[in-house]
Amino acid sequence: MSVSYVCITAILLPSSLGLIVDHNTSDANSNDPVLPEQVKDYVDQKISDVTRKMLELHGMCQVRYGEHCFFTEYYGIGQVNQHAAKYICEEKGAELGNIYSKSQYDKLVYYMTPWIAARVNEHPGFGVRTGMTINPQSKVVYMSDGSRAPYTPWATSKYPTSNEGATTVWLVIYPQDSNRSGMENHIESGATDAVLCQVKIK
Known part of the structure; x- marks a missing residue:
């Protein structure tokens, strides 16, 4: 049986990042806001950190590179x-x-x-x-x-x-x-x- 790990995480954005929405550059047919690149990078890093910690808990991150x-x-x-x-x-x-x-x-x-x-x-x-x-x-x-x-x-x-x-x-x-x-x-x-x-x- 294959084992899968699923993690649902709430990530709090620090106020210093400033959640900026540029309505002028948003797609007229889309309800999704345009997030600044630093917010995306921050979220990606937090997801990566959570994933690594989960793997460590299961003995699957003995070495990270x-x-x-x-x-x-x-x-x-x-x-x-x-x-x-x-x-x-x-x-x-x-x-x-x-x-x-x-x-x-x-x-x-x-x-x-x-x-x-x-x-x-x-x-x-x-x-x-x-x-x-x-x-x-x-x-x-x-x-x-x-x-x-x-x-x-x-x-x-x-x-x-x-x-x-x-x-x-x-x-x-x-x-x-x-x-x-x-x-x-x-x-x-x-x-x-x-x-x-x-x-x-x-």
């Missing part, structure tokens, strides 16, 4: 294939996550390292499935929306591999050896330990 909240779901060593990963995120109203920048990557690793390390006991590292893919021949990495990935922190010099079937991109985190952490590409049928999901909040 830009227009997205990110969260990780851990299911056990080698339990998450591509189909399961997509299903896990979609059941929470999210989608498979992407890496957008070094700053975001560093925040995710900083959060995930102790969080999942506590769950894998003596296992040296863990894999986290993302929504990113790669063309093994051209070495071009793509985001889940098909755009080219702007940042690709490969784990070691052996990645990305040119294995024809290694089209999915994982994050691999080693709590005791951060120099080995980063991206790896593997075959789609391979299984990771966790999944990275993202929710747009703007």
Whole structure:
């Protein structure tokens, strides 16, 4: 069953914004007032803040970056294939996550390292499935929306591999050896330990 979160919020506008209605520029066939741009921006920001807080309450905003909240779901060593990963995120109203920048990557690793390390006991590292893919021949990495990935922190010099079937991109985190952490590409049928999901909040 898919889970959806609906929030109805009353937003009080500060008097300093000044609710201005310009009747001269209003559409003659419309009853809607023309709001100044700063009021629209203020309302959008408040809605974004409320959405983020709701996601935090449900454990779905472990890391915030830009227009997205990110969260990780851990299911056990080698339990998450591509189909399961997509299903896990979609059941929470999210989608498979992407890496957008070094700053975001560093925040995710900083959060995930102790969080999942506590769950894998003596296992040296863990894999986290993302929504990113790669063309093994051209070495071009793509985001889940098909755009080219702007940042690709490969784990070691052996990645990305040119294995024809290694089209999915994982994050691999080693709590005791951060120099080995980063991206790896593997075959789609391979299984990771966790999944990275993202929710747009703007």
